[in-house]
Amino acid sequence: MAGSVGGWRRLLGSPWWRAGFALPAGALPALAFPAPSLWWLAYVALVPWLLLIRSAPTGRRAALDGWLGGAGFLLAVHHWLLPSLHVFILVLAALLGLLWAPWGWLVRRTLGGTPGTGTTAAALALVPSGWLMVELVRSWQYLGGPWGLLGASQWQVAPALRLASVGGVWLVSFLLVAVNTGLAALIALPRARTAAVAGLLVCAAAGGAVWAWAPLPGAAGTVRIAVVQPGVIAGGANGQRRFDREEELTRRLTGRGVDLVVWGESSVGQDLGKRPDLRARLAALARTVGAPLLVNVDARHAYEPGIYKSSVLVGPDGPTGDRYDKMRLVPFGEYVPARSVLGWATSVGKAAGEDRKRGEHPVVMRIGGADGLRFGPLVCFESAFPDMSRHLVREGAQLLIAQSATSTFQHSWAPEQHASLAALRAAETWRPMVHATLTGVSAVAGPRGEAVGGRLSTSRSASAVYDVPLARGTSVYVRTGDWPVYGALAALAVFCAAEGVRAFRKPGRARG
Structure with a gap:
């Protein structure tokens, strides 16, 4: 010994x-x-x-x-x-x-x-x-x-x-x-x-x-949320095939009484200001399903310079005017820090060739009129930041929604790691969180961080409906930080x- x-x-x-x-x-x-x-x-x-x-x-x-x-x-x-x-x-x-x-x-x-x-x-x-x-x-x-x-x-x-x-x-x-x-x-x-x-x-x-x-959150009813996950589609982020598949999956939700349909990050590859045909198709979908759509546009903006990733709410008459531009971007994936010094990273990997533009402030959106559901959108990487979800809840959000895309890392640990954050953010804030992705893993967590319904794995191309429990009250973490x-x-x-x-x-x- x-x-x-x-x-x-x-x-x-x-x-x-x-x-x-x-x-x-x-x-x-x-x-x-x-x-x-x-x-x-x-x-x-x-x-x-x-x-x-x-x-x-x-x-x-x-x-x-x-x-x-x-x-x-x-x-x-x-x-x-x-x-x-x-x-x-x-x-x-x-x-x-x-x-x-x-x-x-x-x-x-x-x-x-x-x-x-x-x-x-x-x-x-x-x-x-x-x-x-x-x-x-x-x-x-x-x-x-x-x-x-x-x-x-x-x-x-x-x-x-x-x-x-x-x-x-x-x-x-x-x-x-x-x-x-x-x-x-x-x-x-x-x-x-x-x-x-x-x-x-x-x-x-x-x-x-x-x-x-x-303390524990109090029950405050439920809301019916649909998630559309098109899966891996050939043709790139701007390809029409992905949009067509998302449209097809959304139509299958007709008659299921959903309150909101959520698409993943970069689910729309063209700015809606430039594409009246896409606006019309999305509005028609909202009328058919009987619920607004929260889509995510990854495109060069029609009226502002640069490329934004934006959560856009579309109702039966078209975009409602509610839009959230992603504020916290993925280093190297969506911009290159100190590009004049580290720009060489684009030559050895898949670093962003052009920096995305940042949003200026978080947004709480509302559906269903003055007394309707208030929800706070986050885009992909932002669901990792505790302060962002906490801020949205302090601003009145009853539901958190993260629109994500991890298709680049489809066969790695990344999709599971990212989906797991929904449970943590929900538990911290006493607000349920919907994690909707293009290619999986999509998941929903209740106000205590508990799993709601089944997860959509990286092998699925489907739409799913979740009866999401809402909560009242304010968690200690939201109050004290x-x-x-x-x-x-x-x-x-x-x-x-x-x-x-x-x-x-x-x-x-x-x-x-």
Whole structure:
């Protein structure tokens, strides 16, 4: 046994072996996300990475282990981008992985060596707080947005969804990292096992308290929503064949009493201002079905320069005037950040040849008159942003709708990952969410994040009708916002202040 432990220590003493361990250790949590959906793995997946970092001989080496693990995590979670970005994804992972370097230093500072009970207890708050700061910074839309936040891996776990209604995805991430930190301390720090066990019990008690006492949304009736998913259609985004298939599937909804028909992102490839024939066909569909259509136009605008992705509501008389232009665009997919510097990415991958234009403000639309249903549209990538859905609910939205298209990544984990976000956004806001796509996965989540009806997989070309439960009331998260983030910032500020005081006093002691 001693020889085995000594062998591992010798391996970890090699910088090359450490680097080889750091990459897969950081990548391991990706298996908790769809499509594998090994959600339970998230509670232990960080432990190998934490144990590696705490064993680093120096703070600089710990920061490097954090960087390499962060790059491994990003590559694993976003591996489906490889066909589009090619070698550029390695550059992005390396750059964004740097965000975990300070976290690596923090892990070693609080868990390295033989810390006592007090330091270990502090680590149970500081290590998750540091992780939350990484998630916050990388959630900035210009750095790729909040895709793959650790808490999002729990989209199908009812107690975790209840936590999200109180503190958003941030609270779920915090508790997951706290549990991993406690387990790592339990394994590696015999002197601090009491603190580690106490910390794990606190996490369990916090989760249990939220499950038992957190408020729940009240029932407010149902609304009948139809989703049209044409599937993979040859002929490109602007092709007539896709529109024809969407029209055919929509006609099948006649007589089914739907209140709204939702098409996916880029479902209309020509601006309706330029195509009166398409306007007329959509209006005729609305009359035939007896419900308005929410379509998504991806085209150069007739009256404004540039290409927009716009959610457009069409009634029996044509477009109603309700239009939402996508505000948060996909880096490289819909625009190239700092194109003058990074424009070369278009030559090695499928980066956007022309930047899309951004919308200026969110929009809450209404159907059914003054007392009718109010809903807030989001376009694709925007469903990953907790603040956008929260803002729409605060503006009065009773239903959230995400129009998406992941056909470029049809046979990857991306469609399942994207669809899973509907449950999380619904649970956070107490508002049901419809996730409608061109080629799957389309899904509907109720106000507690529960699945409503069946999902339309990537192999389906169909229309489906959902009786979507509505809810009344305001969730704690909608009322209070990102309080776990502010708490994490406060904890780290106190730690930094204490470290500054300690560093200031050391020279004085040395002189004495």
